[in-house]
Amino acid sequence: VSRCVLCRQMSWRQIFHTSCVVLLVQLLCLEAVPISLEKTKVNQPEDKASEPSPSVDTGLHYDRYLREVIDFLEKDQHFREKLHNTDMEDIKMGKLAKELDFVSHHVRTQLDELKRQEVSRLRTLIKAKQDIEGGNDMAVDHQALLQQFEYLNRMNPHTFEVEDLDRLIKSATNDLENYDKERHEEFKKYEMTEDHERREHLKTLDDGGRKKEEEHYEEMKKKHADHPKVNHPGSQNQFKEVWEEADGLDPEDFDPKTFFKLHDSNGDGFFDEQELEALFTKELEKIYDPTNEEDDMVEMEEERLRMREHVMSEVDTNKDRLVSLEEFLIATKKKEFLEPDSWETLEQNQFEEHLAQQEEDLNQKASDLQKQRDELERQQEQLNSQKVELQQVQNIKNELYSKRLPFSVEGNAIPEPRGEYHPLPPGHQDMSQNHPGMKQDNYFQNQIPHNTQDLSQPRLQDLPPRPSGSAIGPT
Numbered sequence: 001v002s003r004c005v006l007c008r009q010m011s012w013r014q015i016f017h018t019s020c021v022v023l024l025v026q027l028l029c030l031e032a033v034p035i036s037l038e039k040t041k042v043n044q045p046e047d048k049a050s051e052p053s054p055s056v057d058t059g060l061h062y063d064r065y066l067r068e069v070i071d072f073l074e075k076d077q078h079f080r081e082k083l084h085n086t087d088m089e090d091i092k093m094g095k096l097a098k099e100l101d102f103v104s105h106h107v108r109t110q111l112d113e114l115k116r117q118e119v120s121r122l123r124t125l126i127k128a129k130q131d132i133e134g135g136n137d138m139a140v141d142h143q144a145l146l147q148q149f150e151y152l153n154r155m156n157p158h159t160f161e162v163e164d165l166d167r168l169i170k171s172a173t174n175d176l177e178n179y180d181k182e183r184h185e186e187f188k189k190y191e192m193t194e195d196h197e198r199r200e201h202l203k204t205l206d207d208g209g210r211k212k213e214e215e216h217y218e219e220m221k222k223k224h225a226d227h228p229k230v231n232h233p234g235s236q237n238q239f240k241e242v243w244e245e246a247d248g249l250d251p252e253d254f255d256p257k258t259f260f261k262l263h264d265s266n267g268d269g270f271f272d273e274q275e276l277e278a279l280f281t282k283e284l285e286k287i288y289d290p291t292n293e294e295d296d297m298v299e300m301e302e303e304r305l306r307m308r309e310h311v312m313s314e315v316d317t318n319k320d321r322l323v324s325l326e327e328f329l330i331a332t333k334k335k336e337f338l339e340p341d342s343w344e345t346l347e348q349n350q351f352e353e354h355l356a357q358q359e360e361d362l363n364q365k366a367s368d369l370q371k372q373r374d375e376l377e378r379q380q381e382q383l384n385s386q387k388v389e390l391q392q393v394q395n396i397k398n399e400l401y402s403k404r405l406p407f408s409v410e411g412n413a414i415p416e417p418r419g420e421y422h423p424l425p426p427g428h429q430d431m432s433q434n435h436p437g438m439k440q441d442n443y444f445q446n447q448i449p450h451n452t453q454d455l456s457q458p459r460l461q462d463l464p465p466r467p468s469g470s471a472i473g474p475t
Contacts, residue, residue: 060175062151065118069160069168072110076103088320092173097166111160119157122149176321180309187302220294225347228286232340234311236332241282256332260325271323273308280307287345303346 074080082099151171153163202210231238240251288300315323315331
């Protein structure tokens with residue numbers, strides 16, 4: 001019996017100890033649940049922030065490679081500090097790339113792998129392009145074709161070196177600077193294509209259909225232009241609307257520093273271009289509605305780009321395509337932020353550009369007409385000068401002609417010979433007396449009248465002969 005009692009006591013002790021252990025484990029688990037949940041809540045945004053997001057796509061064809069390189073470099077504490085403390089101009093000049101030599105071996109190994117993957121991707125693209133063009137049997141010179149990709153060193157496809165980082169920084173800087181320009185050019189081409197297609201469609205209609213289509217087009221333009229007033233991008237009024245409608249806060253409590261932290265989505269202390277463009281969504285919704293026929297969503301993105309470029313030009317003082325908290329706070333104290341001018345939307349700007357273009361065309365035509373007038377006046381002056389010269393020449397010819405005409409002979413008078421008279425020197429006789437041939441020549445000359453125009457004048461052979469040996473000259 002005593003043994004049974006002892007066994008029962010031991011079993012109850014075991015059960016008690018077991019129960020205590022279970023209770024302790026449960027208590028520990030209950031206390032651990034909030035901690036793990038809290039950690040999960042904290043870690044989730046960090047994981048999401050580290051994931052590539054389409055909203056931060058730079059638009060470059062090597063965007064993924066660029067972002068992955070930056071992510072790995074920022075894991076190195078030394079490089080991260082240099083990145084945040086280096087001026088943008090120094091980065092462009094390649095000074096930051098030299099810091100790659102001080103990056104940890106683990107990060108360098110990951111960068112080498114990234115570069116090998118990127119080279120492999122480019123070679124795959126080159127091969128795919130060759131297959132599409134039908135050159136399957138042709139040998140591919142990958143080294144030569146990789147030369148077009150300037151953002152990596154093609155001569156060393158295996159390791160990521162200082163030159164690779166320098167090339168990547170310079171290429172990305174240059175390409176991003178031209179990216180907005182290319183977007184504007186693409187929108188212009190889009191507008192021209194749309195206008196061309198509309199005009200071609202009008203050609204297929206009869207007069208009634210064409211008139212109806214034109215009236216509908218003008219009506220859509222008027223409906224699109226009828227929208228609420230748009231705040232100046234980057235102004236206090238515009239940010240207050242975002243503060244009130246998107247953030248749900250009292251506009252009277254608007255605080256620029258708090259606003260900046262709320263909309264710095266990745267928490268890096270800067271507004272990048274995508275974060276800035278997101279701030280203009282409320283303003284763009286006043287103008288564009290995807291359900292309306294008269295609103296063009298491609299045009300909306302062009303308007304978003306115009307707004308972002310405007311704010312960047314006013315706020316981004318160091319031109320690094322980022323807006324720091326310091327730059328933002330300085331901008332909120334300017335007059336342009338507190339008392340901005342009205343904002344001209346894209347269609348208003350296009351109308352003014354159209355008027356300006358028309359004015360420029362008219363001025364050009366006026367200038368061309370003035371040049372034509374000046375040229376005509378110059379030609380007229382040349383003609384007048386030539387006319388005066390021609391008249392002077394004609395007068396001289398008339399004067400010379402009048403001097404060469406012989407005097408008329410009256411009765412038996414001998415007309416004066418032409419030219420100057422030269423008497424023979426003393427002792428010389430008339431050669432015509434000793435040379436019969438000369439007499440004969442003189443005879444034939446005497447048979448020719450001096451004035452063939454007036455045959456009524458007396459001829460020399462009709463005059464009485466002069467004494468032999470006399471000199472010819474005036475009497």
